[in-house]
Amino acid sequence: MKKIIIAAAVVAAGAGGYWLSQDKPSSASGQSDTVLASVPADTPLFSGQLKPFPIKSYVNSLSQSYKTAPAELFAELEQSDDARAKFLLSLSRSYMDSLQSGEQFIETFGLSEQIRSYFYTLGILPVVKFEVEKPQAIWALLDKAELDSGYSHEIRTLKGLDYRVYTLSDIGDPEKLELLLAQKDGLLTVTLNSAFIDEPTLETALGLRPVAQSLADSGIIEQIINTHGFSDEAIGYLNHQEIVKAITTKEGNQLAQQITAFSAQEGEDLLAEFRTPECHKEFSAITANWPRTVFGVNSTNIEDKQSSFDISTIIESKNQTLLDALKKMRGFIPDYAKNPGDSVFSMGVGIELNQLVPSLTAVWDELLQPQYQCQVLQEFQQELSGQSPAMLGMFTGMANGVRGVSAAIIDYKFSEPSASGQGEPGLESIDAIVSLSADNPSMLFNMVKPFAPELANIQLPQDGSVIDLSHLLPLPPEYGIKPKMAVKGSHLVLFNGEKAKAIAEQLAAEPLTDNGLYNIALDYKKLFTPIVTLAEMTGEPLPEELSMMKDYDMQVKMGVDINEQGIVFDSYINNKVTPAEE
Numbered sequence: 128m129k130k131i132i133i134a135a136a137v138v139a140a141g142a143g144g145y146w147l148s149q150d151k152p153s154s155a156s157g158q159s160d161t162v163l164a165s166v167p168a169d170t171p172l173f174s175g176q177l178k179p180f181p182i183k184s185y186v187n188s189l190s191q192s193y194k195t196a197p198a199e200l201f202a203e204l205e206q207s208d209d210a211r212a213k214f215l216l217s218l219s220r221s222y223m224d225s226l227q228s229g230e231q232f233i234e235t236f237g238l239s240e241q242i243r244s245y246f247y248t249l250g251i252l253p254v255v256k257f258e259v260e261k262p263q264a265i266w267a268l269l270d271k272a273e274l275d276s277g278y279s280h281e282i283r284t285l286k287g288l289d290y291r292v293y294t295l296s297d298i299g300d301p302e303k304l305e306l307l308l309a310q311k312d313g314l315l316t317v318t319l320n321s322a323f324i325d326e327p328t329l330e331t332a333l334g335l336r337p338v339a340q341s342l343a344d345s346g347i348i349e350q351i352i353n354t355h356g357f358s359d360e361a362i363g364y365l366n367h368q369e370i371v372k373a374i375t376t377k378e379g380n381q382l383a384q385q386i387t388a389f390s391a392q393e394g395e396d397l398l399a400e401f402r403t404p405e406c407h408k409e410f411s412a413i414t415a416n417w418p419r420t421v422f423g424v425n426s427t428n429i430e431d432k433q434s435s436f437d438i439s440t441i442i443e444s445k446n447q448t449l450l451d452a453l454k455k456m457r458g459f460i461p462d463y464a465k466n467p468g469d470s471v472f473s474m475g476v477g478i479e480l481n482q483l484v485p486s487l488t489a490v491w492d493e494l495l496q497p498q499y500q501c502q503v504l505q506e507f508q509q510e511l512s513g514q515s516p517a518m519l520g521m522f523t524g525m526a527n528g529v530r531g532v533s534a535a536i537i538d539y540k541f542s543e544p545s546a547s548g549q550g551e552p553g554l555e556s557i558d559a560i561v562s563l564s565a566d567n568p569s570m571l572f573n574m575v576k577p578f579a580p581e582l583a584n585i586q587l588p589q590d591g592s593v594i595d596l597s598h599l600l601p602l603p604p605e606y607g608i609k610p611k612m613a614v615k616g617s618h619l620v621l622f623n624g625e626k627a628k629a630i631a632e633q634l635a636a637e638p639l640t641d642n643g644l645y646n647i648a649l650d651y652k653k654l655f656t657p658i659v660t661l662a663e664m665t666g667e668p669l670p671e672e673l674s675m676m677k678d679y680d681m682q683v684k685m686g687v688d689i690n691e692q693g694i695v696f697d698s699y700i701n702n703k704v705t706p707a708e709e
Contacts, residue, residue: 162245162256162314163343165334169380171370172248173342174363174422179241181429183229188434188702192675194226211295213276221268229431237264247342250373250381252324254332255317262310269308285326286335292320309333323388328381355441355692357423365420368411374398375407406501416446417693435701444693452489453689455482457641459564461618463630464533467648467682467699473535477643480529487516525574528566530617530639535560537626538653541661552664556607558624560631564639568619587614591635593628596621645687652680652705678705 166173196219204216225235233240237259244257259265269291273279280291290309296302305320311334318332330336342348348362373382375398390396401410425437444450456478464475495512499505542555565571569587576582581599588594596610610623615635622631655676662669669677684699 160343161312161334162243163348164341165331165338166245166247166342167249167331167338167381168340168342168345168347169366169369170247170249170342171366171373171382172246172364174247174361175245175348176243176361176424177348178358178360179243180360181240182238182242183233183240184429184431185434186226186229186232187431188429188704189226190679190681190702190704192679194223195675196223210276210278214272214278214293217272217275218268221271233260235264235268237261248382249328249332250385252319252328252332252385256314256334258313259310259315260313262315265308265310265315285330285333288333288335290316290333295319307333323385323392351419351421351423355421355423355439356425357439358425358427360427361424363422366418367414367420368418371410371414372407374401375403375410377402400503403501405499406503409497409499409501409504417442417444419443431704433701433703435699437699438697440696440698441690441692442694446493448493449490450689450691450693452486452493453694455479456486457644457689458529458531459639459641460531460643460646461533461562461564461634461637463535463537463560463633465646465648465684465686467650467684467701470535470537470648471539471650471653473533473646473648475531475533475643475646477531477641477645478529479641480523480526483523484516484520487519491516526565526571528571529563530566530641531564533562533564535627535630537624537630539657541657541664543664552661554606554608556624558622558626560620560622560627562621562631562634563619564617565619566617566639568614568617572614572619585612587612587619589614591615643686643688646684647686648682648684650682651676652682655679680705 163175201216201219204212204219207213221235225232229240232238239258239260242258244255246253246255248254269280278293280293282289283292284290288309288311290307293306293308294303295306296304302322303320307316307318307320307329309316314334316333318329320329327336331338347364351357351362351364352359369380369382372379373386376383377387378384386398390398396402400406420440420442422438422440425439426435427437428435458477458479460475460477463469464473467473491511495508497504499508537558537560539557539559540555541552543552563571569589572582572587576585585594585596591613593611593613596612600608600610602608608623610621611628611631612619612621613631614620615631616637617639618631618634618637620631620634622628655673659669659673659677662673680703682699682701684697686695686697688695688697
C-alpha cells in the first residue's frame with residue numbers, strides 16, 4: 128500500500144503540473160512573493176507563471192473539440208459503485224460543462240479573469256496553489272459533487288486554519304492517503320497528506336509555516352531567466368541535484384528525509400545500493416554538469432479568438448566536451464520544414480553524417496572515461512563498453528556529405544463523385560516534397576543507382592532542370608501524382624505538384640548552414656478538413672472522434688537543438704476559434 132501512496136503522490140504532482148500548464152499562473156510581486164517565500168529553495172520541482180494569465184480569454188480561444196468529452200471518457204466512472212469515482216465523475220462533468228465559455232469557467236471555479244497559480248513539491252508532497260476570487264464557488268462545486276456521489280469530507284483545523292479533508296485510501300486502511308483543500312489570503316491550496324508527511328511539512332504546504340531558505344531569496348528564478356533569455360511570464364524547473372541528493376543520502380534534503388522515513392516503515396532501505404559515499408560523490412559530480420531541466424515561455428499571445436504559446440525546455444549542461452560533440456552533429460533543416468502554417472505536415476532531420484560517428488565516439492569516450500567506484504555506475508559503464516558507435520561508420524560512409532533530410536505534405540484534396548453518381552471519391556491531387564541536403568547531392572544519387580536498377584538510366588542535370596519520374600510510379604491519372612526530381616543547389620528534391628515545385632525552386636537559394644537537429648510541424652485544420660470532406664462525400668456518418676476534429680484549427684511545432692546552455696526542446700502551439708464556433 129505504501130508504494131501505492133508514493134505512486135498516488137507522484138500522479139497528483141503530475142496532474143497538478145498539467146493543470147498548471149493549462150492555466151498559466153502569475154506575477155513576481157505581491158502575492159507571488161508571498162508564495163515563493165513559502166517554497167523551499169531545495170524543492171525538486173517548481174512551476175510558476177510570473178505574470179497574470181488571462182484564463183477567461185484562454186478558455187474562449189479553445190477549440191470546441193477541447194470542450195467536448197468523448198462518451199467513453201466517463202464510461203468506467205459511471206459504472207463504478209465507489210463513491211470516490213462518482214465524486215470524480217461529478218467534478219469532471221462540471222469541469223467539461225464550464226469550458227463552454229470563459230465566463231462560465233471563471234464563475235464555476237470562482238476565479239478572476241486573470242489568475243496566478245503555482246505548483247511545487249515539498250520533498251515528495253505536491254502542492255498546487257491558485258488565486259480564487261470567490262472561494263464559495265469552489266466549496267459549492269465540491270458540495271454538489273458530494274451530493275451526487277454520497278462522498279463526504281471532514282473539517283480539520285491547523286493553527287486556526289480550517290481545511291477540508293477527503294479520504295482517498297480505503298476505509299480501515301491504516302496507511303492513509305488524503306486530499307486536502309484550504310483557502311487562505313485569496314489562495315486555494317490543494318495538497319495531499321499521508322502517514323509519512325509530518326505536521327511541520329503540512330503547515331508549510333498550507334502557508335502556515337515559513338521556510339528558512341526560500342525560493343524567493345535564492346535568486347534561482349532570476350538566474351534561469353537571465354541565462355536562457357526566457358520571458359518573465361512563466362518559469363519552471365526540475366532540480367537534478369536535489370533529486371540525486373535525495374537518492375544518495377539519508378538526510379541531505381527534505382525529499383531524502385521522507386524517503387528515509389518511508390524506508391523505515393517498509394523495514395528496508397529501498398535505495399541502499401545508491402546510498403553509499405562513492406555513489407553520492409560520483410552522482411553528485413554528474414549532476415553538477417547536468418544540474419537542471421528548465422522550462423520557460425519565450426512568448427505568448429492570448430485573445431478571445433486565438434491563443435499561442437512559444438515554450439522551451441532545456442536540459443542544462445556544463446559538460447563542454449559532450450556539448451561540443453552534440454553541436455558537431457547538427458545539420459541543415461530547410462525553411463519549409465519549420466513553419467506549421469505552410470504545410471499540412473512537415474518534418475526535418477538535420478544531421479551532419481560526416482560528424483555523426485566522431486561525435487558519438489566522443490560522447491562514448493566521455494561516458495567511459497571516469498573510473499567509477501559506485502557499483503550502479505560501474506554496471507552502466509560495463510554495458511556501454513560492450514557497444515560502440517564505430518559500427519555506424521559502415522553505413523554513414525555511404526552517405527558521405529549528407530547534412531539533412533526533410534519532407535512535407537503541403538496540400539492535398541479528394542475528388543467528388545461524378546455528376547452521374549458513378550465512381551467513388553478519391554485522391555484528386557497532392558503537393559508534397561522530399562529533400563536531401565548534402566555537400567554533393569549528385570554524387571550521392573549516383574552512388575545509389577547501382578542498388579536501384581530502375582534509376583540506372585536516369586541522368587541528373589546539373590543546371591537544376593527537372594526530370595519526370597512518372598514512368599517509375601505508374602498510377603491512374605486521376606490521382607494527379609506525377610513525381611519530379613531535380614538538383615536545386617545543395618539539395619536533391621523529389622516533389623509533386625505546383626506548390627511543391629515552388630518550394631523546390633526556393634531551396635536552390637538556401638545555403639547549407641547547421642541550424643538544428645530535428646523539427647516537426649503539423650496543421651490540424653489542413654490535415655482534417657479534406658478527411659472530413661471525404662467522409663461527408665461518401666455519405667457515411669462521421670465517427671465521433673472525427674466529427675470533433677471538423678472545426679479543429681490548431682498549429683503545432685516541436686524542435687530539438689543544441690546551444691551553449693544544453694539540449695533544447697522547443698514547442699509552439701497556436702489555437703484559433705473557427706467561424707463555426709464563434
